[in-house]
């Protein structure tokens with residue numbers, strides 16, 4: 001059990017002396033120390049596979065920000081290369097993936113190809129017993145969208161057309177991702193991950209109907225399978241949160257990580273789910289007083305004494321200032337629940 005178990009307590013809705021805080025993308029380019037370590041490897045994939053460096057990077061936010069949880073350093077796209085998809089990160093452009101769109105060009109997932117990820121978890125656990133360790137994966141839809149788009153997208157046009165016009169293939173692909181993630185995340189849990197977060201970053205582009213018919217059943221199936229085997233808490237991060245929150249509440253997730261479209265002062269009363277979020281990341285570009293004010297406004301609006309985890313509504317960006325991020329964490333940590 002980590003010495004600081006605020007996150008685990010909040011997930012179980014047990015009393016906490018203050019709200020726990022960690023930030024999505026907390027280890028990243030906004031940190032000088034990250035950029036220094038990153039410079040030691042030529043490309044991002046080899047950086048993810050360098051166990052020593054990945055462990056160091058995972059621990060940076062604990063050392064420099066003193067957050068209440070460590071998320072292991074890796075990327076959601078990592079397991080896709082084990083399916084036979086070529087994954088590359090082009091500097092200043094983002095990920096580039098190549099796959100024909102045909103299921104016959106994919107291979108069965110071999111979890112051992114990602115054994116370095118499980119080793120990073122074991123080493124991060126061994127290196128510190130201060131805070132819980134979060135393992136993670138992309139949710140099936142978000143991973144499928146990268147496979148079909150071949151990278152980032154503005155409108156997810158290819159993914160939507162694939163979903164609508166090749167529904168059979170789309171569903172087979174989603175099933176393959178559910179099997180893959182079940183195996184990948186089970187290995188992370190076996191390696192010692194205290195919590196698992198699923199990132200469904202691009203659901204905000206979908207209609208409610210498509211989310212309900214084409215995305216929700218697969219997230220539900222994946223979480224159900226993990227829950228039958230483990231009691232490890234599961235957090236589901238999804239964008240477009242206010243449109244689908246009633247559906248997301250039906251998932252076997254322990255906590256919902258929501259974006260800033262959700263009014264937590266209302267949602268925390270309506271539902272007994274644990275919530276994580278949901279400060280607008282853009283607040284971090286504002287003046288110090290504004291950062292503090294916005295964080296306190298959110299904290300004061302939470303009508304709960306536990307069952308809440310402070311985070312952003314989406315991840316930190318590379319051009320944010322470290323000092324503002326630190327100020328944000330310190331502000332949350334000094335807030336007392338009354």
Ligand code: 1CP
Pocket residue numbers: 023024025026027028029038044071072073074075076077089094095136151152153199201314315
């Ligand atoms: O060169 C670099 O340093 C690349 C920047 C970078 C970093 C720091 C990428 C490339 N990935 C990561 C790490 C990362 N990615 C973590 C590490 C742990 C942490 O500190 O949080 C995590 C959890 C992720 C998850 C991730 N990767 C998501 C889901 C979260 C989110 O922000 O929505 C997504 C969508 C990705 C894809 C990805 N990885 C990297 C890039 C540039 C992108 C593309 C983002 C896009 O499509 O706009």
